[in-house]
Amino acid sequence: MKLAVLGLGNMGSALAHCLLKSGHDVSVWNRTPEKAEVFAEVGATICSSPNDAIAASDFVIICIKSHTETVELVNGLSFSLEGKTICDMSTGDTSDADRLVAILEKQGAGYMLGMINAYPSGIGGDETTILTVGSAGTWDRYGSVIGNLGGKSAHVGEKPAALAALFAGLFTVRQGFMFGMIYGALVCQKAGIPMQVYADQLPATIKLVKDYHDLFARTVPTEDYDNAEASLKVYAMAQEDALKTYLSLNAPADFIRLMHDRTKTAWDDGHGDRQLTSLVQHMTDA
Ligand SMILES: NC(=O)c1ccc[n+]([C@@H]2O[C@H](COP(=O)([O-])OP(=O)(O)OC[C@H]3O[C@@H](n4cnc5c(N)ncnc54)[C@H](OP(=O)(O)O)[C@@H]3O)[C@@H](O)[C@H]2O)c1
Numbered sequence: 001m002k003l004a005v006l007g008l009g010n011m012g013s014a015l016a017h018c019l020l021k022s023g024h025d026v027s028v029w030n031r032t033p034e035k036a037e038v039f040a041e042v043g044a045t046i047c048s049s050p051n052d053a054i055a056a057s058d059f060v061i062i063c064i065k066s067h068t069e070t071v072e073l074v075n076g077l078s079f080s081l082e083g084k085t086i087c088d089m090s091t092g093d094t095s096d097a098d099r100l101v102a103i104l105e106k107q108g109a110g111y112m113l114g115m116i117n118a119y120p121s122g123i124g125g126d127e128t129t130i131l132t133v134g135s136a137g138t139w140d141r142y143g144s145v146i147g148n149l150g151g152k153s154a155h156v157g158e159k160p161a162a163l164a165a166l167f168a169g170l171f172t173v174r175q176g177f178m179f180g181m182i183y184g185a186l187v188c189q190k191a192g193i194p195m196q197v198y199a200d201q202l203p204a205t206i207k208l209v210k211d212y213h214d215l216f217a218r219t220v221p222t223e224d225y226d227n228a229e230a231s232l233k234v235y236a237m238a239q240e241d242a243l244k245t246y247l248s249l250n251a252p253a254d255f256i257r258l259m260h261d262r263t264k265t266a267w268d269d270g271h272g273d274r275q276l277t278s279l280v281q282h283m284t285d286a
Contacts, residue, residue, distance in 0.1 A: 003145065004028065004057035006050055006073070007090070008035045012063035014120035015089065015149060019061075020044055021124070022148045029053040031064075051078055059085045059142045061114075067092025071100050085110035085138050087146075089130070097160035110138045115163050118150065126151035133163045177209070183255045190249035216277050225271075225278035232279070233272035236263040 001024070005016040008030035019026050020042050027045040029052070030036045036046050047053035050073055054060050062070050070088045074081070086109050088100060097113055104111040112134035122128045128150035132139065139146075139155035146153045156162050181202065188198045219225055239260035246253035266272075266282040 001025070001059065001142075001145070002027070002057045004047070004053040004060040006030075006053055006060060006062045007064035008039070009063070010120045011089070011116065011123075012061075014123040015061055015063055016044065017042065018124040018149055019145070024145070024148075027053045027056045050076075054081070054084060054086075055079065057084070059087065059145060061087045061089055063089045066090050067096035067100050071096060071103065074100065074103055081107040081109035083108070085112060085142060087112035087114055087132075087134075087138075087142070089114040089116055091115075094160050094164045097163070101160060105135070110135050110141075112138045112142065112146075113160055113163055114146065115167060116150070123149055129153055131156050131163060131166060133157050133160055179255060183252065187246050187249055187251040190251045215275065219275050219277045220280050223281060225274040225281065228273065228275045230276070231273050232263060232276050233267050235276045236260065236267050236272075239263055 003019055003024050004027040005012055005019065006029050008016060008028060012030070013035070016026055016028050016039060020039075025045075026039075026043075027047050028036050028039045029047040029050055033048070036044075040046050045056065047056065054077065062073065064070060064073065067088060067090055070090050070092070074086070081104060086104055088097075088111075092100075101111050101113070112132050114130045114132045116123075117129040117131065118125070130146055130150040130153040132143075132146060132153065132155050134155060135158060143153075143155060156166055185195060185198055189195065239256060243253055243256050243260050246256055262279060262283065263276070265286075266279055269282060271278050271282055
């Protein structure tokens with residue numbers, strides 16, 4: 001299998017080095033040619049244009065500024081991409097990703113888009129994740145190449161929106177946690193609790209987040225929300241207590257109010273004895 005890496009910035013260089021180390025046959029190209037020179041010493045074929053690199057390869061990884069530049073690059077090629085598979089690892093929005101996929105499909109090329117969840121130093125790691133979407137069969141053919149770059153890599157669907165939605169969904173988890181700490185700090189500050197005391201108490205609470213994940217993973221994929229150890233109505237009552245505390249201390253209460261409103265509505269609709277995670281089902285059906 002012949003591979004190419006187009007774009008040898010920090011990330012593209014890491015990808016190319018990793019593939020070469022894994023024993024692949026790799027052609028490389030970079031807009032500023034000097035950055036490509038070092039790859040001659042490690043066995044890559046240096047190409048003077050994207051055309052040459054793509055012509056020499058079956059699977060082409062592009063890692064440049066963003067999807068916008070990849071669309072320009074692909075539009076500037078002087079031959080058909082029929083039979084090639086193009087994998088864009090550049091970051092970008094979904095409209096550019098859709099545009100790129102449409103161009104590649106029109107030319108009869110396979111496509112893959114990858115979201116790299118790592119710094120360049122993490123490329124090649126067993127725990128590194130690159131999430132991909134791609135046209136039918138591309139993961140079967142080239143998933144092992146992506147697996148070389150990140151041991152925990154996965155294929156998550158065909159359409160670019162799947163990648164964007166997964167990013168949004170996972171980002172929301174991290175941001176929800178961050179905003180929880182921020183709002184928590186505000187209510188504690190109002191009560192005169194030193195921020196160091198609050199910060200010192202967070203690790204014990206963070207340990208419970210693991211239990212939250214276990215419960216989520218056990219119940220949401222199977223939609224088995226019965227036999228709750230702590231039921232949704234118990235959470236609703238605790239949220240109401242917390243909401244009252246925020247209000248009585250005049251702390252910003254919109255975050256906890258949102259949680260309480262959602263939970264109380266599900267309780268009112270008959271989910272009171274179920275798991276809190278049954279909110280996924282309730283809010284889907286609402
Ligand atoms: N670095 C990270 O930690 C990281 C993590 C995840 C994802 N990414 C994504 O990986 C992509 C590359 O990031 P990077 O860190 O490697 O950036 P970088 O070090 O700044 O390198 C940018 C690369 O893009 C090329 N480039 C820019 N505009 C171009 C154009 N119009 N035509 C052709 N090539 C062009 C540059 O070529 P020249 O050398 O000629 O300027 C260079 O090879 C970005 O989309 C980034 O979001 C990076």
